[in-house]
Amino acid sequence: MGKLFAAVVFVITLISVAIFVMHTWWLPIDISTTGPAVDRQMNDTMIGTGILFLAGQLVLGVFVWGSSSRKSGRKIRIFPGGATPLVTAAIILVGLEILTLTFVGSKAWGAIYLTPPAANSLRVDVQAEQFAFYFRYPGPDGQFGGLHPDKIDDGSGNYFGLDPANDIAARDDIVVGSLVVPVNRPVELTLHSKDVGHSFYVRELRVQQDFVPGLDIPLHFTATQTGKFEIVCTQLCGLGHYNMKAYLEVMPEDQWEQWLKSQAGQ
Amino acid sequence: MHETSEHAVHQHAPPTSFIRKHIFSLDHKVIGKQYYGLALLAVFIGMVLSWLMRIHLAWPTWPIPGLDKLSAVGAPAGVMTPEYYLSLMTMHGTIMVFFVLTNAPFAAFGNYFLPIQIGAEDMAFPRFNMMSFWTTFTAFLVMIAAFFVTDGPPISGWTAYAPLSAVGKDAGPGLAMGQNLWAISIAIFCIGSLLGALNFIATTLDLRTKGMSLSRMPYSTWAWFVTAVISLLAFAVLLPACILLILDRTAGTSFFIPSGLVLSDRLQPHAGGSVLLWQHLFWFFGHPEVYIAILPSIGIVCHILPVFARKPLLGPRATIGCMIAIGFLSYMVWGHHMFVSGMNPFSANLFSVPTLIITIPATILTLLLIGTVYGAKMRFTTPALFCLGFISVFISGGISGFFLAQPSLDTYLHATYFVVAHFHFVMAVASIFGVFAATYFWFPKMYGRMMSDTLGKWHFWLTFIGVYCIFMPMHYLGLAGNVRRYSAFVDDYLIALIPVHKFITIAALATGAAQLIFLFNLIWSRFRxxxxxxxxxxxxxxxxxxxxxxxxxxxxxxxxxxxxxxxxxxxxxxxxxxxxxxxxxxxxxx
Amino acid sequence: MRSRYFTALAVAVLLGSGMLVFAKPPAGSGSITGKVTYTGTPPKMKPIDMSKEPSCAKQHATPVLTENVATGPGNALQWVVVYISAGDQGSTAPSQAVRYDQKGCQYLPHVLPMQVDQGLQIYNDDQTSHNIHPLSKINAEWNKSQPPGSPAIDTKYDKPEFIPVKCNIHPWMHGYFIVLNTSHYAVSGEDGSFDIKGLPPGKYTVTAWQEQYPAQSQEVTISGSEAKTANFVFKVLPY
Structure with missing residues (x-):
């Protein structure tokens, strides 16, 4: 029975690790300036914990195998040195791993969340609602109109609660259902929620940030590749959560300028 | 100590009526069995819910026979609507976390064996003990009642994040009466758990028999004691949080609801509340709750493994020290559930460090268990196998904690199936393996009959391989960015991952079916x-x-x-x- | 499909035989026709961005526009409900249900009048899930998802009310259920015209309702089988 247990644990462990190593299912491409640090951190953690996982499971298997020996006259044996070497090993090995991961990882985190956005950032307002994202560009005047929750009216397309009758800055605001940005230009988002908690998640940007009702949450990124990527909601927000998505379209700068002009004309 | 326990002998005589003996019993052993029965009923319901969800995720258009009988609104013609999926998900999580993982390893076995292991005749407060169970049972009935209200159970998940859970019907189906029942049920549950925790602490401290010093207490008793202390602090936070939630929902207060929210075209009449306040209160309870679920199982495994290894547990003091350290640290890490929640990003680093530090006592415990196996003369009975299985799944579940404890990785992995894999392995499966080990181990004591070892081994192998087939692939899904809590996969990106979901569903159905062996063994052995x-x-x-x-x-x-x-x-x-x-x-x- | 066809046939046969056997209530032959127009500058209707739901977006060659102030040539104002708000003798609801479709992530029609207690059948013709959330205040409120291919939702309203309808999954989907006490109503078309038929002689208040601007009423007296004219002019604002 012990040998069987050991064999099953070996097989499970090796198959599991093999699939990780082969990257059968893995992160999609990275298109952000801050993503490579995250990916590196992911790889380092994967290797470090992978070794712990393999070692833990295999040693367990080996010991169980040994403990099933039916040799007559075999006496029980205490682990060499008792608990002390194990406790010491755990503290030193895991402690080192923790220290390394924290020091390296906090840089990756800081680059995304703790650095201010570049001064030339493109500012886009994001409104999340059950169950869609809307994006607002300031329009030709470069000014965002004020937000008035009482003016919000999905039926007339006023998703943000603009007041164009009294607020001139709001009249040329461009509101669209996709986040269209120029490549290689820093983008600074301000996340608002109209109703409940939502989240902004673009796998390819390696970025996730909740929308908090009542707060304006800043988030910035720079996309380094053109293409169309999904923005999905990752904070449970109600019945349509699974279908709450939008697209991030990254365009060459000139194409983006044209797009913006065509939107402003509407 | 000795005097007190002597006193307890004369506290109450054995009851004679059926009701006092089996229903409103003051006997900790009967109450322990009652908790076990409740957990068994709850785990069955929770498992069926997970089956329904898994079938829907893999084959979203398949009608499930009979589901329309359970809810004609939620599953017209047997195909569940997105909101019904979320209802089932919420109930699965709530029932499993509260009524199974809190009840079975802690309240059930703790009630039965803590007094016996310290040589006491009963709990310190037998009447409180009876009240704890019946309060918990009432909470269960209120929770189940949510299935039968018009809109069905709530759809806000077991975490009930405000304002989704706080604003009422405008936020969606299930969030009117269903959510009220949820909040009331959890509040009642907190009261039952607080009573139970007090009782456990008082009993451990006051009723130990002569010679039973703290250092001579079995590891399981230590674990129940530490868990009781954690419970006392954790549920004492969740209870007021639930009361505030109920007030927001019914009395027009705004603890968790800020101004200017528009739901379903209606400007909500609330102002001044904080959404993050709920998350802080909830996770201040919620993270220790993880240890409420797992510590008793760790204690149980530490107690059982030496019996079958025929050698002492390696590092008895380190083991107890680690349990206490885990209990202590569990109160400093709640923010790791909130790295991307809009909390100040500086605090992410602050919460990350103690979270990673918790892996040290957890690693020590694991190594000591593995070290105990070294050179043992292992008797491979069913409870021994479940202890060994526990070590394996605890490693698997613990390892993924390294990823999620780091804010820089959480920014990608948060709210993906990686998290689902992590907490199911480390909290659900590991804890349940402890419960299985405890059941096979203590059943002879509880019922005076042995369980079938052959059936037990079948149960072990199918479950052990099954849980790996279910939860290991979820790591891959998470790495690929598969978001959790989706009732269907409609994006091009996620549609490509559906084959993995099909595999998981088949594994879940098979593993679930294997539990029938356990159920049969339990009932058959009870009588035969x-x-x-x-x-x-x-x-x-x-x-x-x-x-x-x-x-x-x-x-x-x-x-x-x-x-x-x-x-x-x-x-x-x-x-x-x-x-x-x-x-x-x-x-x-x- | 076939069963729907049969249902329609059966309903038609039943209705026909009903007409033969039972005397109909005294239906008049008077009518009120007219045109709904606007003065001022109407707000610009915005193109709806359906990019989040590709299966719907591809059904529309050019983007669909919002319909809250839908205008036509000659200052015509569409989607105005003109109905008898006073003077009607009342009648039982017809057995024929009204039909509401969700197609291409739009509500068809945008404004759906019906009588109290008249059947209402809601269909999802799309390849995606919708949720129908009629925001009623007087009638019982409900909110249900309708996955693709699921059966029609059969319901009715028992009190008169103007009910905004929304789909949260596709927030731009916005329409109205107009539940009336009368069987005499019409909805202005693209050219702003409407035609209320079958009015017995009497003195009536005719009301025109538009979703964004205040309702207007006129008194109209019908004797015999007259055809009266009633025009409505709404004052609109650009914002």
């Missing part, structure tokens, strides 16, 4: 199992010094006197290879 001797496994702790099942006052009027620690296995130069805790013989270590 071979009669159990008093100490079938050759254990040392006090429960093995009394009859199977124990008499009403646990030791038949005897006052147990303890001379040894619980760890005296593999002792040479004695008649057996072990020394009972009650045995006065001197152990010569050589």
């Amino acid at each position: 199992g071979p009669i159990a001797p008093d100490n079938p496994w050759e254990g040392t702790s006090l429960e093995w010094s009394t009859t199977s099942p124990p008499p009403f006052d646990n030791f038949g009027g005897r006052h147990m006197v303890v001379y040894q620690g619980p760890n005296e296995y593999g002792v040479e130069g004695t008649a057996n290879d072990y020394v009972m805790q009650t045995s006065p013989e001197k152990i010569v270590t050589g």
Whole structure:
């Protein structure tokens, strides 16, 4: 029975690790300036914990195998040195791993969340609602109109609660259902929620940030590749959560300028 | 100590009526069995819910026969709507976390065996004890009632994040009456748990028999004691949080609802609340809750493994120290659930460090268990297999914690199936393996009959391989960015991952079906199992010094006197290879 | 499909035989026709961005526009409900249900009048899930998802009310259920015209309702089988 247990644990462990190593299912491409640090951190953690996982499971298997020996006259044996070497090993090995991961990882985190956005950032307002994202560009005047929750009216397309009758800055605001940005230009988002908690998640940007009702949450990124990527909601927000998505379209700068002009004309 | 327990003997005589004996019983053993029965009922419901969800995720258009009978609105023609999926998900999580993982390893086995293991005749407050169970049972009924209200159960998940959970019907179906029932049920549950925790603490501190010093307490008792302390602090935070939520929902207050929210075209009449306040309160409870679920199982495994390894647990003091350290640290890490929640990003680093530090005591515990297996003469009974299985799944679940504890990785992995894999392995599966080990181990004591070892082994192998087939692939899904809590996968990106979901669903159905073997074994052995001797496994702790099942006052009027620690296995130069805790013989270590 | 066809046939046969056997209530032959127009500058209707739901977006060659102030040539104002708000003798609801479709992530029609207690059948013709959330205040409120291919939702309203309808999954989907006490109503078309038929002689208040601007009423007296004219002019604002 012990040998069987050991064999099953070996097989499970090796198959599991093999699939990780082969990257059968893995992160999609990275298109952000801050993503490579995250990916590196992911790889380092994967290797470090992978070794712990393999070692833990295999040693367990080996010991169980040994403990099933039916040799007559075999006496029980205490682990060499008792608990002390194990406790010491755990503290030193895991402690080192923790220290390394924290020091390296906090840089990756800081680059995304703790650095201010570049001064030339493109500012886009994001409104999340059950169950869609809307994006607002300031329009030709470069000014965002004020937000008035009482003016919000999905039926007339006023998703943000603009007041164009009294607020001139709001009249040329461009509101669209996709986040269209120029490549290689820093983008600074301000996340608002109209109703409940939502989240902004673009796998390819390696970025996730909740929308908090009542707060304006800043988030910035720079996309380094053109293409169309999904923005999905990752904070449970109600019945349509699974279908709450939008697209991030990254365009060459000139194409983006044209797009913006065509939107402003509407 | 001795005097107090002597006093307890005369506290109450055995009841004679059926109701006082089996229903409103003051006997901790009956109450323990009642908790176990409740957990069994709850786990069955929770498992069926997970089946329904899994089938829907893999084959979203398949009608599930009979589901429309359960809810004609939620599943017209047997195909569940997105909101019904979320209802089932919310109920699955809530029932499993509260009524299974909190009840089974802690309240059920703790109630039955904590007093016996310390040589007491009953809990310190038997009436409180009865109240705890019936309060918990009431909470369960209120929770189940949510299935039968018009809109169905709530759809806000077991975490009930505000404002989704706080604003009422405008936020969606299930968030009117269903969510009210949820909040009321959890509030009631908190009261039951607080009573239970107080009782456990008082009993452990006051009713230990002569010679049962703290260092001679079995590891399971230590774990229940530490868990009780955690519970007392955790549920004391969740209870007021639930009351505030109920007030926001029914009395027009705005603890968790800020101004200017528009739901379903209606400007909400609230202002001034904080959404993050709920998350802080919830996770201040929620993270310790993880340890409420897992610590008793760790204690149980530490208690059972030496019995079958026939050698003492490696590092007894380190083990207890680690349990206490985990309990202490569990209160400093709640923010790691909120890295991307809009909390100040600086605090992410602050919460990340203690979270990673928790892996140190957890690693030590794991290594000590593995070290205990080294050089053992293992008796491969079913409870022993479940202990070994526990070590394996605890490693698997713990490893993924390294990823999620780091904010820089959480920014990608948060709210993906990686998280689902992590907490199911480390909290659900590991804890349940502890419960299985405990069941096979203590059933002879509780019912005086042995469980079938053959069926038990079948149950173990199918479950062990099954849980890996279910939860290991979820890591891959998470790495690929598969978001959790989706009722269907409609994006091009996620559609490509559906084959993995199909595999998981099949594994879940098979593993679930394997639990029927356990259920059958449980019922069959209760009536037909071979009669159990008093100490079938050759254990040392006090429960093995009394009859199977124990008499009403646990030791038949005897006052147990303890001379040894619980760890005296593999002792040479004695008649057996072990020394009972009650045995006065001197152990010569050589 | 076939069963729907049969249902329609059965309903038609039943209705026909009903007409033969039972005397119909005294239906008049008077009518009120007219045109709904606007003065001022109407707000610009915005193109709806359906990019989040590709299966719907591809059904529309050019983007669909919002319909809250839908205008036509000659200052015509569409989607105005003109109905008898006073003077009607009342009648039982017709057995024929009204039909509401969700197609291409739009509500068809945008404004759906019906009588109290008249059946209402809601269909999802799309390849995606919708949720129908009629925001009623007087009638019982409900909110249900309708996955693709699921059966029609059969319901009715028992009190008169103007009910905004929304789909949260596709927030731009916005329409109205107009539950009336009368069987005499019409909805202005693209050219702003409407035609209320079958009015017995009497003195009536005719009301025109538009979703964004205040309702207007006129008194109209019908004797015999007259055809009266009633025009409505709404004052609109650009914002």
